[in-house]
Amino acid sequence: MPRLFPLLLLLFPLVAVAAPAQRIVSLAPHITELLFAAGAGTKVVGAVDYSDYPEAARAVPRVGGYRQLDLEGIVALRPDLVVGWDSGNPRPQLERLEALGLHLITEDPHRLEDIPAAVERLGALAGTDEAAQAAAGRFREELARLRARYGGRPPVRVLYQIWDRPLMTVNGEHLISDVIRLCGGENVFAGLSALAPQLDVEAVLAADPEAIAASGMDEARPEWLDMWRAWPKLTATARDNLFFIPPDLIQRHTPRILQGAARLCDQLEQARSRRGG
Numbered sequence: 001m002p003r004l005f006p007l008l009l010l011l012f013p014l015v016a017v018a019a020p021a022q023r024i025v026s027l028a029p030h031i032t033e034l035l036f037a038a039g040a041g042t043k044v045v046g047a048v049d050y051s052d053y054p055e056a057a058r059a060v061p062r063v064g065g066y067r068q069l070d071l072e073g074i075v076a077l078r079p080d081l082v083v084g085w086d087s088g089n090p091r092p093q094l095e096r097l098e099a100l101g102l103h104l105i106t107e108d109p110h111r112l113e114d115i116p117a118a119v120e121r122l123g124a125l126a127g128t129d130e131a132a133q134a135a136a137g138r139f140r141e142e143l144a145r146l147r148a149r150y151g152g153r154p155p156v157r158v159l160y161q162i163w164d165r166p167l168m169t170v171n172g173e174h175l176i177s178d179v180i181r182l183c184g185g186e187n188v189f190a191g192l193s194a195l196a197p198q199l200d201v202e203a204v205l206a207a208d209p210e211a212i213a214a215s216g217m218d219e220a221r222p223e224w225l226d227m228w229r230a231w232p233k234l235t236a237t238a239r240d241n242l243f244f245i246p247p248d249l250i251q252r253h254t255p256r257i258l259q260g261a262a263r264l265c266d267q268l269e270q271a272r273s274r275r276g277g
Helices: 004-011 029-037 055-059 071-076 091-099 114-126 129-150 175-182 201-207 223-230 257-273
Strands: 024-026 044-047 081-084 104-106 156-161 185-187 211-214 242-244
Touching (some): 114 129
Parallel strands (some): 024 044, 156 185
16 A cells, blocks of 8 residues: 555544434445435534435545545544445455554445435444434335336336446346336346346347346436347347336435336336237
8 A cells, every 4th residue: 555544544543333323424326315315414524426416415525436436535534434336346345444553344235225224324323213214114115015006017028228338237136127016027148147248139139128227327318228129039129119218216225226116116107008919
């Protein structure tokens, strides 16, 4: 590590773990959002790039990106709690933070039910249990409502496309697959081993999904979703089942994912309505 690191440790001795935590650093955008949802937003003293929701999160000092953390910056903030992301943050950097004596936990939801549990854990650590439990309760109620409405609907075979070059999807272990299941859909590539596997067009044509949903990079519908119109015999193309969901509403492991789920459920209902016979 650079020579500045030992100097920082002398200038800013590590704060002992407090109960509840008063100075929290978030190492992923979705963790920042979870902390705010848990009522702990005012205690977040550092966050990584793209921590942009809610609006107040934009003002939090930055500590690098989730794949390249600013370790010196994190130490200088004297956090009594650092919340990392197992499948996103580099493991060596997380281990370095632990070696420096920082109190590190990780949150990496893989199922919809994991999200309210994460909110409650963060609220317990931050001493904001009441707000966290209320937010978790609202999430569980809406999840139950969506499950009751769509869980028994006829299945729709879905390709969820997260990128175009390379062409990428998600497997059955990804949180987005849990959203697809919630809506009565079937991920046509659920059985692949990688969490976010690469595909070729031939594999998609062979799978012949009834619907293709995509998220792109921002609020704008990605132009590459329409690439599938080059294959008019593809069922999703023939029935115009090419759908878009803003990525922040389905790719972040936060309470807002139920907004994305509601959109996807409605889109799969449209796909059902376009069946012949």
